[in-house]
């Protein structure tokens with residue numbers, strides 16, 4: 001018999017801590033007050049696989065894919081693999097009918113190893129090397145998103161059959177966010193400024209290459225965008241550019257890839273992108289822009305990464321120590337930190353943290369969750385509410401950590417990167433094993 005059995009009313013306080021905007025939808029408390037994901041208690045995962053550990057809810061990933069199809073029945077949905085590129089995820093999203101975007105030969109290899117049809121792979125990157133372009137052409141990737149004039153030369157030398165390409169344009173739209181994630185502005189490293197002489201030169205050069213086929217344009221406005229109107233503006237500008245190509249070259253390009261960047265909530269109450277609203281805005285903008293330019297409707301592609309996998313991921317840590325600084329903060333140090341989650345240090349990202357091995361009913365304290373790495377800035381969450389009686393050994397869970405966590409992770413301080421454990425229907429499956437010191441030593445060939 002647990003406290004929850006005796007006082008069922010306690011449950012009413014729980015949902016706010018497990019907001020489905022932030023946690024996978026199949027997150028619950030079990031009879032012992034422990035948090036479960038996909039039918040598995042997080043505390044059991046911590047016991048079995050150790051900590052720090054990434055947990056990934058397969059059904060959540062799949063259902064996010066379906067949500068996109070429902071909201072955009074006619075668009076191509078291309079999963080941006082940079083958010084989390086592992087074989088299992090590439091396989092799941094492909095089974096759900098998504099294409100896959102890769103931005104390196106490594107991601108390409110993983111996608112191919114997962115059985116993704118090369119024709120459904122899109123290659124990105126502002127710095128594609130000769131080898132990467134060669135690997136892409138040889139494997140038959142469906143589209144290459146051209147990002148520089150040099151790349152056009154290399155690609156045309158490599159392609160033996162007509163390679164379909166999109167040209168990446170920066171549409172001059174400022175979504176106002178962290179400077180590192182504003183990729184729609186003109187002065188930046190990605191793409192060609194829309195309407196610029198350099199963009200015209202790129203279009204011209206591609207058109208002159210018999211083994212390159214310009215099928216359309218691509219833009220990516222940035223990250224964590226919750227205002228759909230930015231995409232409406234992008235559609236208007238990009239369709240205008242498509243019409244200009246028709247005027248200048250007599251060619252109608254047919255694809256418009258609007259990139260990703262759809263916001264998710266990292267904490268309860270954070271703004272997130274409303275997909276049906278986004279769909280309406282894109283539709284209206286397309287109707288208006290195509291009518292204005294008497295231009296045939298292009299096919300639309302979207303490239304969500306974060307919005308597919310972020311909310312499927314939860315990271316587990318164990319509390320190592322608790323330190324009350326006199327006149328200062330209370331620091332809860334855990335066995336992970338900036339190596340498995342560099343987003344706090346990189347972008348000032350904020351997270352929720354909850355105790356996962358019990359449902360705390362008593363008083364809470366305000367605490368700062370610190371990582372174990374030798375950097376004063378290695379803080380996972382500042383001023384979060386945790387049980388006042390928290391003890392070393394307890395399991396903390398951080399939701400919304402499925403995107404740009406594993407893929408950005410490092411082995412700083414020679415601590416191996418965490419495993420990824422999938423949950424589904426009450427079972428766990430290890431998708432990526434923990435990086436060991438033996439792995440690190442195997443690369444160190446200096447003696």
Ligand SMILES: Cc1ncc(COP(=O)(O)O)c(C=O)c1O
Pocket residue numbers: 080082083101124220222223224259260261262303304305306307403
């Ligand atoms: C070209 C491109 N497409 C798609 C994405 C995915 O963005 P998000 O994960 O925010 O949806 C990115 C992210 O940087 C990107 O650079």
